[in-house]
Amino acid sequence: MLPTEVRDGVVAAAGAALADGLGRVCLVAGVAAFVGAGLALVLIRGKDRVAVVAPEEAAEVTA
Numbered sequence: 001m002l003p004t005e006v007r008d009g010v011v012a013a014a015g016a017a018l019a020d021g022l023g024r025v026c027l028v029a030g031v032a033a034f035v036g037a038g039l040a041l042v043l044i045r046g047k048d049r050v051a052v053v054a055p056e057e058a059a060e061v062t063a
Helices: 004-047 055-062
Strands: none
Touching: none
């Protein structure tokens, strides 16, 4: 069996690595959610401003 100090050090190192990994996963997930929400907002707001026009109608508008 390992001495208590060594075991505690291993447990602390494993806990720190786990916390660091989870922190990075949460950071990436948060950034992805923020970007996704921004993209959705742009698409929703932009949909009202973009009109699909047939080529014949476009020629009439620009003429």
